[in-house]
Amino acid sequence: MVAAAQHPHIKLMTFAEVLKVDGYVGNFEITVKQKARYVDHEKCTGCGTCWEKCPSRTSSEYNLGLGDRKSIYVSFPQAVPNKPVIDRDSCRYLNGGKCGVCSKVCPAGAIDYQQEDQLVKFSAGAIIMATGYDLFPWEEAYGEYGYGRYPDVITGLQFERMSNASGPTGGRILRPSDGREPQNVVFIKCVGSRDDTKGKSYCSRTCCMYTAKHAHQVLEKIPGSRAFVFYMDVRTPGKAYEEFYQRSVREGAQYIRGRVAKIYQSGDKLMVKGADTLLGMPVELEADLVVLATAMTPSRGYGEIARVVGFSTDKDGFFQEAHPKLRPMETNTAGVFLAGACQGPRDIPDTVAQASGAAMKVCALLSKERLETEPMISSVNRSLCSGCLECARVCPYKAIEEDSVSERAGGKTIRRRVASVNTGLCQGCGCCTVACRPGAINLLGFTNEQLLAEVDALCL
Amino acid sequence: MNRTGVFVCWCGSNIGAVVDVPRVAEAAAGFTGVVLATHYKYMCSEPGQDTIIQAVREHRLDRVVVASCSPRLHEGTFRKTLARAGLNPYMLEMANIREQCSWVHRQEKDKATEKAIDLVRRAVAKTGLASPLTAASIPVTRRALVIGGGIAGLQAALDIADAGHEVVLVERESTIGGKMAMLDKTFPTLDCSA
Amino acid sequence: MSIEEKNWEPKIIGFCCNWCSYAGADLAGVNRFSYPANIRVLRVPCSGRVNPQFILRAFQRGADAVLVSG
Ligand SMILES: Cc1cc2nc3c(=O)[nH]c(=O)nc-3n(C[C@H](O)[C@H](O)[C@H](O)COP(=O)(O)OP(=O)(O)OC[C@H]3O[C@@H](n4cnc5c(N)ncnc54)[C@H](O)[C@@H]3O)c2cc1C
Numbered sequence: 133m134v135a136a137a138q139h140p141h142i143k144l145m146t147f148a149e150v151l152k153v154d155g156y157v158g159n160f161e162i163t164v165k166q167k168a169r170y171v172d173h174e175k176c177t178g179c180g181t182c183w184e185k186c187p188s189r190t191s192s193e194y195n196l197g198l199g200d201r202k203s204i205y206v207s208f209p210q211a212v213p214n215k216p217v218i219d220r221d222s223c224r225y226l227n228g229g230k231c232g233v234c235s236k237v238c239p240a241g242a243i244d245y246q247q248e249d250q251l252v253k254f255s256a257g258a259i260i261m262a263t264g265y266d267l268f269p270w271e272e273a274y275g276e277y278g279y280g281r282y283p284d285v286i287t288g289l290q291f292e293r294m295s296n297a298s299g300p301t302g303g304r305i306l307r308p309s310d311g312r313e314p315q316n317v318v319f320i321k322c323v324g325s326r327d328d329t330k331g332k333s334y335c336s337r338t339c340c341m342y343t344a345k346h347a348h349q350v351l352e353k354i355p356g357s358r359a360f361v362f363y364m365d366v367r368t369p370g371k372a373y374e375e376f377y378q379r380s381v382r383e384g385a386q387y388i389r390g391r392v393a394k395i396y397q398s399g400d401k402l403m404v405k406g407a408d409t410l411l412g413m414p415v416e417l418e419a420d421l422v423v424l425a426t427a428m429t430p431s432r433g434y435g436e437i438a439r440v441v442g443f444s445t446d447k448d449g450f451f452q453e454a455h456p457k458l459r460p461m462e463t464n465t466a467g468v469f470l471a472g473a474c475q476g477p478r479d480i481p482d483t484v485a486q487a488s489g490a491a492m493k494v495c496a497l498l499s500k501e502r503l504e505t506e507p508m509i510s511s512v513n514r515s516l517c518s519g520c521l522e523c524a525r526v527c528p529y530k531a532i533e534e535d536s537v538s539e540r541a542g543g544k545t546i547r548r549r550v551a552s553v554n555t556g557l558c559q560g561c562g563c564c565t566v567a568c569r570p571g572a573i574n575l576l577g578f579t580n581e582q583l584l585a586e587v588d589a590l591c592l
Numbered sequence: 593m594n595r596t597g598v599f600v601c602w603c604g605s606n607i608g609a610v611v612d613v614p615r616v617a618e619a620a621a622g623f624t625g626v627v628l629a630t631h632y633k634y635m636c637s638e639p640g641q642d643t644i645i646q647a648v649r650e651h652r653l654d655r656v657v658v659a660s661c662s663p664r665l666h667e668g669t670f671r672k673t674l675a676r677a678g679l680n681p682y683m684l685e686m687a688n689i690r691e692q693c694s695w696v697h698r699q700e701k702d703k704a705t706e707k708a709i710d711l712v713r714r715a716v717a718k719t720g721l722a723s724p725l726t727a728a729s730i731p732v733t734r735r736a737l738v739i740g741g742g743i744a745g746l747q748a749a750l751d752i753a754d755a756g757h758e759v760v761l762v763e764r765e766s767t768i769g770g771k772m773a774m775l776d777k778t779f780p781t782l783d784c785s786a
Numbered sequence: 787m788s789i790e791e792k793n794w795e796p797k798i799i800g801f802c803c804n805w806c807s808y809a810g811a812d813l814a815g816v817n818r819f820s821y822p823a824n825i826r827v828l829r830v831p832c833s834g835r836v837n838p839q840f841i842l843r844a845f846q847r848g849a850d851a852v853l854v855s856g
């Protein structure tokens with residue numbers, strides 16, 4: 133992370149969103165909204181006085197509700213950049229209140245309540261999509277697990293935040309309800325994955341492995357603890373993966389093949405009822421903590437960003453690759469590439485491999501001084517063009533622009549509207565030629581005359 | 593008047609065992625604008641391509657039809673051949689007499705040969721109206737935009753930047769790192785994830 | 787010619803999109819499928835390139851059927 137922040141060729145824009153992408157491969161015109169941070173990062177030294185003194189607390193998104201943060205905050209101690217932003221929804225001052233504490237205590241004079249969102253424009257030759265994933269909102273679908281009513285039913289990612297040393301519990305695995313260390317931890321895999329009726333039909337690919345990791349962490353960190361894993365299958369296709377899983381089993385993780393039918397609260401315990409389909413017997417376990425391996429879904433806002441950049445998504449909303457086997461890091465839009473979980477669920481080794489591959493594709497593009505465009509594109513005969521722009525209406529790539537020509541008519545010079553083809557955008561599909569009534573637009577390499585001659589030759 | 597050369601390929605026995613290749617070449621010799629029609633065992637091979645280059649020079653051909661496999665396979669190859677022969681690469685047309693003829697009509701050799709002749713007639717007609725095309729070129733902005741600052745975006749940005757290109761990395765949250773920074777230790781190595 | 791006549795075969799002209807059905811016809815070849823030899827395929831960059839005029843022209847010149855596929 134720090135390597136990226138310090139790299140002389142990388143410009144980081146955090147707290148920012150891509151609003152608009154115009155242009156085409158080699159020359160995209162990009163508009164980014166830099167959201168107001170209310171902190172001048174040029175002046176801020178990251179000393180931390182402000183978030184120490186800020187009187188306003190709210191739940192920390194980064195810790196997935198397992199802890200609080202202030203209204204002026206950095207997400208976690210090693211955040212990059214390690215400088216705060218003010219959350220405008222919860223800050224007292226920005227909501228008309230009195231406060232202003234951070235501004236008073238900041239030794240660098242970096243607080244700026246007047247800051248506004250800014251639009252930044254620049255151009256780029258290539259784009260890599262790396263928007264990642266989010267997790268399936270299990271609370272909306274799994275009534276049998278309590279719809280999120282039981283505080284000690286958590287997700288795998290919440291478990292990660294707890295076992296992380298700089299997380300809300302300082303690395304200790306604790307029950308959110310009473311802060312006690314759990315003894316019996318039950319893991320449930322495929323929550324929302326491989327389940328058409330409730331969630332998604334696909335396999336999320338990472339859960340088998342991270343659940344094996346979590347079971348290991350429970351057994352390692354909590355003396356005398358027990359870990360149970362409800363599973364449909366154990367899938368460990370990766371180098372050293374099967375060995376990893378076997379290690380957790382050797383350490384004592386108990387794998388039970390079957391689904392959990394119900395979880396309910398009984399005193400301060402959670403009762404987990406399910407079936408062991410290998411033994412053909414019902415099982416009932418008393419758990420202190422239940423961890424759900426929830427499905428990976430496309431990152432929130434995926435549809436919007438796909439529309440803005442201009443490429444398609446698959447049936448589940450993951451970004452569509454140009455070819456599943458041969459062009460896995462390209463989209464069908466020239467110059468737009470894919471890396472990581474935005475294309476489909478995957479773990480870190482696969483993500484890194486794909487990211488390097490996508491980077492290679494981009495380098496191949498950017499190492500060219502100029503880009504050759506496909507010559508088989510449309511061309512307008514301006515003297516025939518009536519300026520109706522029917523062609524522009526049908527062009528799927530928005531490659532036809534309005535232009536004008538000067539002509540002398542009746543002793544006067546007049547300007548007349550005509551269509552003009554943007555050679556960078558035209559993909560040579562030829563749809564425009566069919567829409568053009570005066571026959572003014574023709575497709576080079578597949579002209580009307582050529583196609584008619586071909587028909588004649590074949591019908592002879 | 594056009595000076596078209598037609599080159600029919602046997603593709604070993606892939607085409608030659610079904611389609612009567614010499615008969616196709618003979619028929620092609622009679623099409624309008626064709627000044628040379630010949631055949632060879634493997635058109636795409638080095639000697640095959642040299643045959644085309646030689647013929648272009650000797651017979652002052654201004655356009656070429658290659659009747660062989662699918663253009664989706666070898667159009668690029670033969671366009672380069674034309675360029676080497678000093679012709680505009682877009683003065684080429686291919687007749688697909690393998691994938692869409694000999695391979696799918698193996699039981700009907702006569703009909704396959706007739707169809708091959710028709711397909712060559714189509715190609716000759718099309719290339720007869722071809723005009724030289726040149727690829728335009730546009731300047732490339734040597735900067736990449738990476739959207740998303742998780743491990744995928746960071747790895748890609750670092751690789752591109754290490755290659756010497758500028759990168760703008762846009763992340764919507766206040767920190768980069770994505771999900772990986774939220775994790776504790778990561779499988780399969782169990783090392784830290786920052 | 788009448789359809790009852792025994793050996794009559796329609797003459798079919800096919801417009802196939804380079805990216806899908808033309809590629810599909812290639813694949814049929816690669817897999818050595820067999821189909822009747824009375825279809826003649828023309829390659830277009832997109833089925834949207836097919837002007838109705840081309841279809842009418844094919845019928846005018848004696849085609850019995852036209853297939854537009856994309
Ligand atoms: C509980 C759990 C444990 C895991 N443990 C492991 C493990 O031990 N080992 C392993 O290999 N894998 C593990 N994984 C998988 C791992 O998290 C992913 O493989 C990895 O994070 C994918 O990286 P990414 O960069 O593609 O996506 P992300 O990490 O999701 O990063 C995407 C980034 O893009 C940003 N973004 C999204 N949309 C936009 C937008 N429109 N504009 C700007 N920015 C945007 C996001 O804010 C985020 O920073 C685990 C997953 C889970 C759920």
Ligand code: SF4
Nearest residue numbers: 176177179180182238
């Ligand atoms: S007190 Fe000022 S300098 Fe220190 S972290 Fe806060 S904004 Fe930055």
Ligand code: SF4
Nearest residue numbers: 186223224225231234
């Ligand atoms: S103005 Fe007050 S509430 Fe707002 S961020 Fe500063 S200290 Fe916190």
Ligand code: SF4
Nearest residue numbers: 527558559561562564
């Ligand atoms: S050929 Fe297709 S992409 Fe090009 S201008 Fe015409 S409709 Fe648009």
